[in-house]
Amino acid sequence: MKILYDWLKEFVAVPFSPEELRERLSLVGIAVEGVSHTPAGPLLNLDLTINRPDCLGHYGVAREVAALARNELRPVSIVLPEVSESAARATRVEIDCPDLCGRFTARLLNGVKAQPSPDWLRKRLEALGQASINNVVDATNYVMLELGHPMHAFDMDRLAEHRIVVRRARAGERIRTLDGVERILSQDVCVIADAARAVGIGGIMGGAETEIGFSTRNVLLESAWFDPISIRRSSKALGLRTEASTRFERGADPEMAELASRRCAALIRELAQAEVLAGVVDVYPARREPLPLELSRKELLRVMGARVPDSEIETILGALGFAPRRTDETRGTPDSLLARWQCRQPSWRQDVTREVDLIEEVARHYGLDKFPPRLHPSKQPAARLPHALPEDRLRERLIGLGYQEIVSIPLVDEEEDALFRPAGVLPARVANPLAEDASLLRSTGLVSMAHALAWNLNRGQQSLRLFEIGRAYRVQNGAPEETRIVTIGATGLAREKGIAESARDYDFADLKGDLDQIGALAGGFVWKGDTLTWQSPTRAGQFSLSNDKPGWLVVSVAGGQTRRIEWPGGTLIGAGGQLADRVAGKFKLRQDVFLAEFLLGPFDALYQLGREARKYQPISRFPAVERDFSLILSDGTTFAAVRVVIAALGIAEIISVDAVDLFRGRNIPPGKFSLLVHITFQSHDTTLTEGQLSDFSSRIISALEQKLGAALRTA
């Protein structure tokens, strides 16, 4: 809403400069975005909240100025000479749908000279962004901007039988509105009709056929009140928002209808030398008594926490039209705790219906800055999210491993999501997406990760390590489901070339190593061979947590609740590996890309379990001894198999078994490979002797020979 400073001054003495007024109004809740200068004087651009339709006119804003300046609001004074012929005899008004139209007033003006408006009027309208049309239409707009009440003028001679019927539109009824558009109406829409057809959409826009033109002689001036919800529905359905619909849908003042009509008739009479017929035809089914309200100091204190003096309460509520009247028995005592005021709701403030609404009125004009700030003591311990700790550890470990955290928009492209979506997952689709490529809630974070990698690669960033802690979405048994996940993506160099080191590409082993470092937080991951459709068939795998025993896990799910779930040992929680060429191609990823994702619920649960079970392990006082075994194995034999065979020997002194070198070719026969296994022995009780060590070694070698057909490679 735009407000002219000089226009306000017609209703109230304004003891502030426009800039001061901007600040003052903002501090009582009438936000002013800025002040500009127009040929009609300084202009305030208001950013009104939707609950204040009373400020959609200069008079309503003047009332706020009067209240904050403690100045008097001048009444709207109207001198309206009428001819003796009565309006009631010249027209008739019926309201068939009182649920949609609560009041309809008609005034009649004869012998109008429709012509261009005078300069002063055009200037004001134009400053407020309203095009000048002719003096009759301009008068309705002028009064709307002044008093906040929309009106409409009909060419009386074009109304069949010169009468008005306010009714629901007939199904499929057509009307050409003032903007020249032919519209088809539904039965929910309230129309203003004459004896034959709809001549306007009630509260939204008039019809073209009864429009005021320069040939118009006689005018029927409508000033009505429409139900806000019905206006809102119709305006939405028709895709038509107007100055009128905005005011009616927020709740115009039904009492203002008649006053605005009178004011407008007086203006048209003056501008267009018209005769005004006597009286007004006023059908007012929605008339009701003003709503009684009450304010007590006790409640004001309970909500606001500080006392406001009696005089302030009474001045403020009085200025805003609430007519406060002290009703308690302690009237003589100033600022009594028992003070109560009986008030009534002014017709222009239908947003104020309760005591708390009155409290807000008092508080905002008293000044929110006058309430002292206090801190309240906490009565309960504060807690972080149930999964905050494992998430912190996970995040700090990923960051330490060089991964940069990302945050992405979970709305993704349906086809791209399908590239990663596990079989049998029903995705959560958006019914009203804004764009094709954001029509689905992602069923995994991998699709967002592929995008983030592509974005950076396209911008010259060749070596990337990214992670996201987020959610995946799906529909399960007809209901949407959200799951906490972590997604990892990497490409380019694992190590940059430097003075001390040579460059090396990021490879599957980097991904696996990093995942295992993370998995160690929750007791470790166990890798399995099967690959998913998005994964390269050779360099990828899936993993479970190395909690072998089936059992129950307390998992915190998205939404903060914790849930007990059955967790059979070996249940997969994630997958990692190189992105399949087929999928990489779709994202135009032209270098090797590695991705991984796993569920956070079970990970968090096992992190917590492991954390609670932590105990100190004594450190042996005796030296550890290392031995290397250079094995020739058949292709397909896994390191895991080697470890199993060694573990089966039950040699307690073995404290670690590592693989430190692997190669094929050279002097290794085809179908075989060489694996260098590094074993560390240590006892807690004694220094191991050469004899013990060679016994261990020979047992290990012969077991590997027998179980795996391994041969010891001699240098």
Add this chain to the structure above:
Amino acid sequence: MPEIADIIRQTLAALGVSTPAEVTARFDALRAEFERDTTSARDEASWKSLRDAWLGRKSGVLNRITEQWLKSAPPELRPVVGRSLNELRAHVEQGLESLQRSIAAAAEKAALARERVDLSLPGVIRPLGSRHLVRQTFEEIERIFLSLGFTVVEGNEIETPYYNFEALNIPEHHPARDTMDTFYLDLPPGSKPHLLRTHTSPMQVHTMEKQQPPVRIIVPGKVYRRDNPDATHSYVFHQVEGLAVDTDVTFCEFKGTVEYFVREFLGSAAKTRLRPSYFPFTEPSVEVDASCFVCMGKGCRLCKFSGWIELFGAGMVDPAVYGFVNYDATRVSGYAFGLGVDRLSQLKYGIDDVQLFFQNDVRFLRQFP
């Protein structure tokens, strides 16, 4: 002096030395010989051979003299030979020691000139990641409110219209719904309707349904609005909802909490201003402004020349909301606020485009380690 090897292989008698003066002269000659040798030793290796030549256990000069001269010396010369030998030994040992020191010092000096590391060269840098800026802001907000006794809770992003709107006093045809364009889910026929929450406020209702006062929570999370993306709008952004309800929570406690937050978040110089506003689920409602930290209140482009910057919306919980969760609105009161995490981060770090938060360009992300 080729003859020295010769001399020390012979006895004094064979050399024809018979008087103390002759003995002394022989030792003086040896001392001069040692001096000559030391001037030619410049490195560790030549020092070692010099040491071996003079102090070697078998064929060292001093050992030879002991064997050849001292042991066979006639009794009258024995004292002078013994004394001279001791003096020569002390001289040689001392000379060798100082020679070693000066050789080591010279070697170190040479090494310094040749090998000292260039401290301006980089060390081996292992890459490190960092938290996303939005995450950092979340953590900062959580830290501040945890210190005030607020517990952190989370909610689902997919909500029902009841929790997102109705229970927050926003019935179906409320004009406030216009300001929150909403994404709805396309679910199988017969499913309950769901939407993507437009604010984190539904957790107010969920929490109060489950818990009696006192309630003091914050709710971080993602929210969705069906707005066309631009520099200030995104389909998705982040909020932290706050809610405190008890029998003794008034506007003054609300104000104290908000002012504390603003000072902690923007610095102790930041001033707070509360401006009346409107939200369907708070009454009274306010916008929380902070003094503009660019112009310090004098007026600039960022603050639209008002000296103040709008931070977030808040207010006292509207009693209508208590009706939806069976709280006694005549007994309890409280406040709620909704912080826009992206907006606060934009303001604090001078980021002019909200899309930067979601593009995940590492050149942006690495600026906030």
